[in-house]
Amino acid sequence: MLCSSLIRRPRLTILDRPNQTKNIIERSIVIAIHTRSGSFVTEWIAYCKERGIQYKEVDCFASDIIQQLRGCQALLWHWKHSDFRAQLFARQLIASVENMGITVFPDNSTAWHYDDKVGQKYLLEAVGAPLVETHIFYDKETAIQWIEQADFPKVWKLRGGAGSQNVQLIGSRRHARRLAKVAFSRGWRNSRFYNLRDRIWQFKRDKTLGSFVNIGRGIVRSVLPHRANSRSSRQVDYLYFQNFIPESDHDIRVVVIGKRAFAIKRMVREGDFRASGSGAIHYEPAYIPKECIEIAFDVAADMQAQSCAFDFIYSGSKWLVIEISYTFTADAYRKCPGFWDRSMNWHPASVTPERFVLEDLLDVLSNNAA
Ligand SMILES: Nc1ncnc2c1ncn2[C@@H]1O[C@H](COP(=O)(O)OP(=O)(O)O)[C@@H](O)[C@H]1O
Ligand SMILES: [Mg+2]
Known part of the structure; x- marks a missing residue:
């Protein structure tokens, strides 16, 4: 047509x-x-x-x-x-x-x-981005050797997923060894219960009728998983860890599209270290460190990305990138009151990423x- x-x-x-x-x-x-x-x-x-x-x-x-x-x-x-x-x-x-x-x-x-944290590790290292130290293994022996000499906790991730779905804090060497065993045998499929756990957290946060009804929907989805969830491919034969950046009650999400950068501050879930998907968001530009905007502009240019969302976390001395994504939920940014340009000038404007x-x-x- x-x-x-x-x-x-x-x-x-x-x-x-x-x-x-x-x-x-x-x-x-x-x-x-x-x-x-x-x-x-x-x-x-x-x-x-x-x-x-x-x-x-x-x-x-x-x-x-x-x-x-x-x-x-x-x-x-x-x-x-x-x-x-x-x-x-x-x-x-x-x-x-x-x-x-x-x-x-x-x-x-x-x-x-996109949706590939393994690929992102290599790319971000290649362009010299300040990536949180990230380790990847493709055989059990090498993984175990590394685990035996590493400090814990570490953050373990699958290469794909969003909203913190496939991200966990691993507190001990014993737990890491167990992960290595699974990674190099049966691997993982998407958990059908994650969605339910997330909906329970949303209810605790919002305490609304809508969020209560959502728990019911989550129970149905646990029994009858969404087709996309049940068809996702098995994650096997690799093991991914990131150094854990402690004591962060938030991360900073910066989106660069061409000459513009807009950003939000996302608070972690209660009793959890993960911010992505928490829905607890601040939009005021005063909350956004300029360093994150500058790094995001530089790295997006080095990667020649038309659009790139960066997750940042503060290490105590500098801002580090956790992961990137070409896309995101545009609705989550409509409340941003404007954007920065490449020279760090602020432009009050409506933020419509699709446009x-x-x-x-x-x-x-x-x-x-x-
Ligand atoms: N290395 C890390 N140290 C501390 N917190 C982390 C680390 N990696 C991720 N997180 C927390 O977990 C959340 C989800 O991790 P992320 O890698 O962004 O996965 P997702 O693709 O699910 O958004 C982040 O928003 C951040 O709050
Ligand atoms: Mg993220």
Whole structure:
């Protein structure tokens, strides 16, 4: 389906020439949008309609997706880690579409390490980012050798997952040895009970009828797990530990999209060391250390990421990166009162991450065409 809005555009003067050129280019392009899934899609379509940009609805899961993309200059596909089918081929499709000269969001540099803390370890070390010291093992013998001489506690993680789902504090060498045994034998599947535990925590936090009803839904999901959960692949033959940064009652989440950075402070769950997914969020820019914003801008540029969310934790002397992600729940940032630019100037503005992505993409297309 090819759509374009009928919005009347203002008459342009000679003074508007750069904008005029951009408008002409915008009217001549077609953006392909995967519309079947992805929470960024609604804003992307609204933006295209407002600006009279032609877009074509495509289905990245269809076998003829490459044919569908012929004649398009860009592809937008907001794929999520929880989509086990997308995980099977998203990276391969993106690389192939880039090969056609089509601009993609997320592109390969932005997404190859998505939902993959193992990949992120290598990349963040490679670009010299201040990553929390991270250890990875691919055989039991090496893992055990390291465990025997390491200090505990350590933080153990699976390579994928969000909202602290696959992150645990390991207090003793004995517990770490047990993990090594599992990692190099049967491995792990997503726990069907995590969701229930999280909903109980949300009820304790909010004490609302809605959060109480959610516990009931969690019980149902424990018995009848969501298809995405029950189909996720087994995690086996690797063991990942991070040094534990103690006494942090929060982490800082900074999102860089092009020239903008916005951020939130997330408090840990009660009686827990984990902030991700707690829902206890502060939005005031005064809470955000400038050092985190500067590191995030620098690392995002080094990685050539179109969009990157960074989790930071304070080690007592400096801010360290825990993990990164190209995407996030956009709704969680709408209360941010503005963003910083690359020169650390603050811009009070509404924060609509999906629109930032599309604005940047249009800039790239305009530059390519100019
Ligand atoms: N090395 C660490 N030291 C201390 N706390 C950590 C460490 N790694 C993670 N955390 C805490 O656990 C939370 C979840 O970890 P993270 O690696 O971001 O996983 P997820 O992908 O589930 O968000 C973080 O928000 C942070 O509060
Ligand atoms: Mg996180």
